[in-house]
Structure formats: structure tokens, C-alpha cells
Amino acid sequence: VATDVVAERGLKPAGKVRQRIIDTDMHPHCPEYGLASVVEYMTEDWREHFNAKPNAPTDVRSLRLVHPAGVGIRTDPISPKGGRPSSDPEFVAEDLLDGWGVDIALMNMIDAGYLAAAVAQPGESVAICEAFNRYFIERWVETDSRYRYIFCVTPQDIEAAVEEVKRIGKHPGVAGILVPPTDMALGRRWFWPLLRIAEEYDLPIYSHFSGVEMVYQGGAVGVVGTPESYLEKRAMLPGIAQGNIASLLFSGAMTKFPGLKVCFAEYGWAWLGPFLSLMDDHWRSARIETPWLKTPPSEVVRARMRFSTQPMPGGSKEQLKQMLDLVGTDLLMFATDYPHFDNDPPVLHFSEFEESKRDDVFFHNAERFFTRLI
Amino acid sequence: LEARVANSEEIPENRFAIFKVDGVEIGIMRSEGELFAVRNICPHALAPICRGRVRGTMLPTDTVEYHFVMRNRVLVCPWHGYEYSLESGHCLFTDVKGRLRMYPATERDGGVYVDLAVRV
Numbered sequence: 478v479a480t481d482v483v484a485e486r487g488l489k490p491a492g493k494v495r496q497r498i499i500d501t502d503m504h505p506h507c508p509e510y511g512l513a514s515v516v517e518y519m520t521e522d523w524r525e526h527f528n529a530k531p532n533a534p535t536d537v538r539s540l541r542l543v544h545p546a547g548v549g550i551r552t553d554p555i556s557p558k559g560g561r562p563s564s565d566p567e568f569v570a571e572d573l574l575d576g577w578g579v580d581i582a583l584m585n586m587i588d589a590g591y592l593a594a595a596v597a598q599p600g601e602s603v604a605i606c607e608a609f610n611r612y613f614i615e616r617w618v619e620t621d622s623r624y625r626y627i628f629c630v631t632p633q634d635i636e637a638a639v640e641e642v643k644r645i646g647k648h649p650g651v652a653g654i655l656v657p658p659t660d661m662a663l664g665r666r667w668f669w670p671l672l673r674i675a676e677e678y679d680l681p682i683y684s685h686f687s688g689v690e691m692v693y694q695g696g697a698v699g700v701v702g703t704p705e706s707y708l709e710k711r712a713m714l715p716g717i718a719q720g721n722i723a724s725l726l727f728s729g730a731m732t733k734f735p736g737l738k739v740c741f742a743e744y745g746w747a748w749l750g751p752f753l754s755l756m757d758d759h760w761r762s763a764r765i766e767t768p769w770l771k772t773p774p775s776e777v778v779r780a781r782m783r784f785s786t787q788p789m790p791g792g793s794k795e796q797l798k799q800m801l802d803l804v805g806t807d808l809l810m811f812a813t814d815y816p817h818f819d820n821d822p823p824v825l826h827f828s829e830f831e832e833s834k835r836d837d838v839f840f841h842n843a844e845r846f847f848t849r850l851i
Numbered sequence: 852l853e854a855r856v857a858n859s860e861e862i863p864e865n866r867f868a869i870f871k872v873d874g875v876e877i878g879i880m881r882s883e884g885e886l887f888a889v890r891n892i893c894p895h896a897l898a899p900i901c902r903g904r905v906r907g908t909m910l911p912t913d914t915v916e917y918h919f920v921m922r923n924r925v926l927v928c929p930w931h932g933y934e935y936s937l938e939s940g941h942c943l944f945t946d947v948k949g950r951l952r953m954y955p956a957t958e959r960d961g962g963v964y965v966d967l968a969v970r971v
Binding site for chain 1: 912945946
């Protein structure tokens with residue numbers, strides 16, 4: 478049924494040569510909220526620990542910052558088997574992979590992210606990440622090779638995060654390491670053991686907000702304090718990426734780990750032009766503070782950081798062209814953000830990129846960055 | 852075309868004193884027995900660069916460490932902090948184009964002479 482609907486709406490790419498697509502940011506869910514679906518992937522000790530908590534987390538979105546129309550996650554991609562949207566790998570294969578012509582989908586499973594970032598205790602966050610990772614590798618990655626997994630590690634216990642990379646980092650279905658943003662930037666020395674092993678395993682670090690930013694202490698903070706509304710928070714999210722980029726560059730992390738690569742997903746990208754220019758200008762002036770940054774910061778970003786396209790900015794074609802000219806398509810990797818309300822069906826965006834760049838944005842930039850995909 | 856610009860005792864150590872020669876401001880400094888004469892204009896944004904500090908700088912490194920070099924051979928623009936080598940005139944360790952205008956300076960008979968027709 479879903480395929481028919483998609484065909485009827487003309488959402489499947491068509492043409493003599495089909496556009497190959499790597500979706501660098503889609504979200505699978507467990508059928509149930511919270512930990513209910515993954516407790517069976519925990520040790521008995523941890524199961525009992527969570528069972529003993531009468532108010533185990535189900536949904537941590539705050540009333541203050543929830544999407545006002547209640548459509549943060551699309552309500553239509555629900556499997557006939559039931560469960561939350563985007564929780565049935567077979568249904569999603571039909572709806573997203575076949576329906577929208579996606580060849581490889583990078584699964585960014587942020588349910589563990591919000592728990593690991595701030596909602597759970599450090600020990601709990603370790604058990605939670607491992608359980609979710611076991612669940613999605615077994616239930617999704619190992620059932621359809623088009624799914625690749627951005628596995629989540631806890632930012633609260635860096636030794637445990639390293640151990641999780643050692644446990645599953647060589648699995649052929651994993652593509653990167655999701656580190657949910659916290660109140661400590663990614664370049665801080667606390668993270669260096671994780672950055673070191675990410676480099677060693679050739680796994681990009683993947684940053685994507687989890688939902689607890691600016692809500693819970695421990696999550697990433699807003700630059701002007703707590704936002705009052707969903708829209709205010711949404712407008713502040715690029716600042717989290719900007720802060721982490723600056724931290725990774727100026728702390729010396731990108732120098733210390735010359736093979737380290739970092740992906741920023743869903744933070745937007747049109748702001749990159751002025752942001753990179755700002756950093757370069759100030760670096761020329763204050764270089765002696767960070768002499769380990771030997772080139773303008775933008776050069777490091779262009780070599781080793783990438784940004785997902787979704788949400789593609791609105792505006793006229795001319796405005797979009799100006800934004801793309803300023804940023805450069807080399808930095809961009811296509812993403813749908815399925816099944817979120819603002820997801821970008823690929824067919825709606827092909828024409829926004831020059832034909833000579835389209836293959837890069839929709840496929841090759843990701844293929845080159847996540848080196849294990851092909 | 853060499854002109855006597857200052858008396859020897861007017862030239863300080865490791866900082867520039869500024870003199871006007873044919874309407875052109877020239878900074879002159881001595882350091883470890885060497886004389887430096889620099890036009891008082893930053894090639895970047897035309898700041899009076901000779902009013903900036905003279906110091907060394909940090910060498911670019913592959914390690915996240917400081918390595919101080921070029922003591923008293925770096926002139927720092929008082930506006931943007933751009934660092935220029937007093938040896939080459941070039942901006943140090945960035946992609947900034949432009950070069951200090953430097954002149955030969957000599958000392959004799961208790962005076963300092965600068966030749967504005969020659970660029971070092």
C-alpha cells in the first residue's frame with residue numbers, strides 16, 4: 478500500500494539513470510517508548526535495576542519545547558504490525574528505501590541519545606546504549622544490508638564509550654559513532670580517548686541533537702539560556718554545532734587526531750559560509766593561542782567535517798544557489814530525516830543541486846566520508 | 852638618498868620609536884645590536900603598526916603544545932594582532948598576504964640613517 482501511495486505521489490525518483498542515494502540521517506525507533514523494547518538486551522541485573530524504578534522514562538519531551546502541532550514525528554509511517562512510527566524494518570524498507578529510492582540508510586537512533594546525554598545516570602547510560610545498540614544491530618542491520626548503523630555511546634562515561642567501540646566498532650553494519658551533545662563540547666580532553674579510537678577504527682563521530690538540549694541539565698545548553706518555545710529552541714540548535722566545531726578545532730583535537738572525521742546532522746548548513754569566514758578571520762588574529770591549528774580553520778572543516786542537507790533551506794532558487802555557492806557542495810551529504818515532520822523526500826530536492834554536483838551530494842560525499850559503506 | 856633620521860640614543864631596544872622622514876612615518880628599533888626600520892603602516896588594514904608590540908611567537912606544531920620562537924623578531928599589529936616577521940616582513944603562519952615595508956638602517960657618527968629608496 479505504501480509503495481502505491483508513494484508512486485501515486487511521484488515521490489520515487491525516476492529517469493533513465495536512477496539517482497543513487499545514501500540517506501545520512503534517518504531515525505528508526507523501537508516499537509515502544511522508553512526502555513520496554515530493549516530490556517531483553519540487558520543483563521538481568523540491569524533489567525531489575527530499571528524494573529525497580531516506577532517512573533522509568535517513556536517520553537522526555539518537555540511541554541515547553543514540544544512541537545506545537547504535535548507532529549515532531551510523522552504519524553503516518555506506522556507498520557500494519559503496529560508500534561511507533563519507523564519501528565518496523567520491513568515497513569521502513571518498503572516506505573523509505575524502496576519508496577523513496579534510498580540505497581543505503583544511516584540509522585541514527587536518538588532514543589538512546591537523549592537517555593545517555595542527560596536523562597539517565599552514568600551507569601544506566603552505559604547499559605542503555607549497549608542494549609539499544611544490540612537491538613538495532615540484530616533487528617535491523619542484520620536483516621537488511623541497506624541499513625547501516627550509527628551506534629550510540631554514552632558521553633557520561635568515556636571509558637565505557639571506548640569499550641562500546643571496541644565491542645561493535647568492527648561490525649560491518651556500523652558506519653559511525655553517535656555522540657549526543659552535552660554541556661561539554663566534543664573537543665574537550667574528556668572526549669579524547671573516544672576521538673582516538675574513532676580515528677583508529679575509521680569511524681566518523683556523528684553529532685545530532687537528541688531532544689534534551691536546553692531542557693535537562695547535562696544536555697547541551699542554549700547560548701542565551703533556556704528557550705521559551707519550540708521555535709526559539711529550534712532556532713538555537715545550530716549554535717550547538719557551531720560550538721562543537723569551534724571546540725574540535727581550537728582545542729587541538731583535530732590536530733591530535735589527524736584522521737578524525739566529524740559529521741553534524743540536522744543542524745542546518747547555510748550558516749556555514751559566514752561561520753567559517755568568522756573563524757578564519759579570528760584565527761589570523763589570534764593564531765598564537767592555538768598554534769597547533771596550522772591552517773585556517775575552514776580548511777580543516779572542509780577536509781574532515783561534513784553536514785547533512787536536511788532541513789534544506791526554503792527561499793527562492795536564487796537564494797539557495799547563493800547559499801550553496803558560499804558553503805560549497807563538497808561539505809554536504811543528503812539526508813531525509815525520515816520519519817520526522819520536516820523530512821526531505823529526495824525527489825523534491827534533486828533539482829536544487831547542479832547536475833554535476835548531484836551525484837556527490839546524494840551519494841559520493843557520504844561514500845567517501847563513511848568509508849565503510851561500499 | 853640616505854637620510855639621518857635620529858640620534859643613536861633616541862632608538863630604543865626591542866620597541867619602535869617613530870620618526871617622520873620626507874612625510875613618511877618610519878619606526879626604528881634596535882635589538883641585540885641590529886637596527887630595524889619599518890614603515891609605520893600595516894599592509895593589512897593600514898594601522899600604525901610600529902606602535903605594536905615586539906615579541907616572539909608560537910611555532911605551528913603537530914602536537915598540542917606551545918613552542919616559543921623568534922624572540923624580539925616579531926612585530927604585532929596593535930589593531931588585529933597580525934604578526935609580521937622582522938626578518939622577512941611577511942605575515943607569520945597564516946594565509947595573510949602583504950609584507951612590511953622595511954628599509955636598510957645604519958648607524959654612524961652618533962646618528963641613525965635610513966635609505967627610503969631601498970627596500971629590504
